[in-house]
Amino acid sequence: MKLVIAAVAILAVHVIALVLTPAGGMAISYGFFFAVAVAAMSSTVLAWHSSGEPRDSRWWLLLASLVLWTVGMSLSARQNYVMDNSNPAPGDSMFFYILYVLPVLVAVSSAPVAARKKWARSIDLVLAALLGVLFYVRTFSIVSVEGAMGPQQAVDVAHMLDFENLCLAVAALLRFLATDRADDHYFFRAVMAFFVCYAISGYFYNHYIALGGHPDFGDSPWDALLDIPFLALCIATLSRKPQRHWHPPVYLVRFVQSASPTFLAMSVLGFGLMVIPGYPSLGITGAIAAVIGIGLRGTLAQVDLVEEEFRLSRSRDELEGLVFVDSLTGLANRRALDERLLREWHRPGQREPIALLMIDVDYFKEYNDRYGHLAGDDCLRALAATMMARGLRAGDFLARFGGEEFAVVAPGTRLAEAMVLAEDLRAHVEAQAIVHPRSPFGVLTITVGVAAIQPSTVGGPLELLNAADRALYRAKHSGRNRTGSLGEVRQEPSARAG
Incomplete structure (x- = not known):
């Protein structure tokens, strides 16, 4: 409120000074x-x-406009x-x-922060330079350096x-109404x-003033009107950052943000069409550049979008992979097994x-007690690598079931074939001779429970899991370092068995 009062006071002082000292009105207004x-x-x-880190460079563009x-x-x-x-209407001042x-x-x-690419800035700079040339040509096609040749000019x-001020006012208003970030809201409020x-x-x-009989500054108290935009800018920038009292629809926000890069190209197109009657080559060049600029921005934005979609898809695949991977062993986890x-x-x-095949590491608690949990983790990783290296066939699926338990899914395999596969795994692990002093076998061994079921619409995978788990339970209670099914439990001879 204090800023508003100060602005009103400045306007009042300007008006009063012009009224009281009309002879020095021009100097006062300037x-x-x-x-x-x-x-x-x-x-x-x-x-x-005060825009934070990194600071918003768009304020320098606004400053450049004020300097011009x-x-x-x-x-x-x-x-x-x-x-x-x-x-x-002297030509040099009118041009600026x-x-x-x-x-x-x-x-x-400008596009939203996330979409501000170097190629977009390069296109904008080229279009801005061309627009500056069109401004120059259009201005001096109407007036000379000394000014307008007549009232019509x-x-x-x-x-x-009027046209450029109105277009920019509408564009700034749209950007302000359709902001979704605090910094954008603050900047576009000021603009x-x-x-x-x-x-x-x-x-x-x-x-009504300059063309209405008061061409020189200081001839009318209405000169104070030109103070208002600058005072409004001071109020908007010096007051605290605005709190949003509305939440525009997301579609509106994205639409305005996506359409905003065309403002500059459309300005080039508009002024290019204006100068075509007097400078056809330049006008046509401007119109073509505007169309190319819009098309190029759209194409490059589409390329960025496709690249972003590919990156997100790849990240999603990697995340999904992590969801199905056991972080300790690198094998598939229980979720992937199910x-x-x-x-x-x-x-x-x-x-x-x-x-x-349900696989349990024999006496693993005793191994952890003897060597510690970190060594136990190393042991599980080595065991996983051992089973992956040998003993499995193409199409078999090895996973860590949980703790010191593993599982192998063997599609299209009958019970007798599965028992052979289980025995190969058991023998291969024992042959690695991983020292285990607290095991009666002296080395690390496994016990494997095997089940095989013909899929049907009546049962489900849980039936197979339960059968393999019961087979493992039975084999463990008949002595470790074994393979077995619900039909039989068989102990293999071991040279290290005591």
């Missing part, structure tokens, strides 16, 4: 214009400084004081009054200013406040039994 412009530039620098406007005002003062030119929108137009046309310049006020006050001043069993059970045309 003094106020430069003062409010400097205040706006200072507040912009402060806003940039101030240069235009300086050239206008030069026309009045140095050249004694009272023409309401038109050119000043260019930096902030680049900011308004002055009106044409005013209409051109919107300035250009909406400038579009309104500039239109009224140009058409899914594999379910898939094999319901495989179309399944006519052979599915065998399941």
